[in-house]
Amino acid sequence: MIQDRSFISYLIQFGIILLVTLLGDFFYTHMNLPIPGNVVGMLLLLFFLLTGVLKLSMIEEVSNFMLKHLSFFFIPAAVGLITCFSVLEGKWTALVVISIVSTFIIAVVTGITVQILMKRRQTGD
Incomplete structure (x- = not known):
């Protein structure tokens, strides 16, 4: 049961990060910004953390997991570059x-x- 709570906590934290990323993509698409949507999303996440809209504890566990396995996330970019x-x-x-x-x-x-x-x-x- 504890593992179920942990899994749900990870899903919620990942969902928060995903929503902020999608919000950045939305702004990029609808406002014709010269900055890519994923960068806008990161800037929004930074803004939300600095202003207290989001607390670090709300995304900390999944963020640490993603940082720990960061090299894995470069594989799609490398494959895209090869093409x-x-x-x-x-x-x-x-x-x-x-x-x-x-x-x-x-x-x-x-x-x-x-x-x-x-x-x-x-x-x-």
Whole structure:
């Protein structure tokens, strides 16, 4: 019986995340936004969490499960990319350069951010 409650809790939490994602897709479709619907959904989820409309406890268990198995969720994207090789033909150099440059920028920004946060923690701000 405890497992049944846990399963139902997971379903409810997953349903909340799914509803927010669908809401993001709805806004994307009906408002002609330049940002993809899944990104709009993530921004809505962040907004709902920051404003207290949603409490972290309402989605925490299923979110931790999804984060734990995150690599599994990249499989459909990878398969979709494989089917688009003809579109990417002749653009590999640009993709590699963009990947290297963006990785470098992310590493630098992350390093600077960590240094700033460590200095703040040491000074007690």
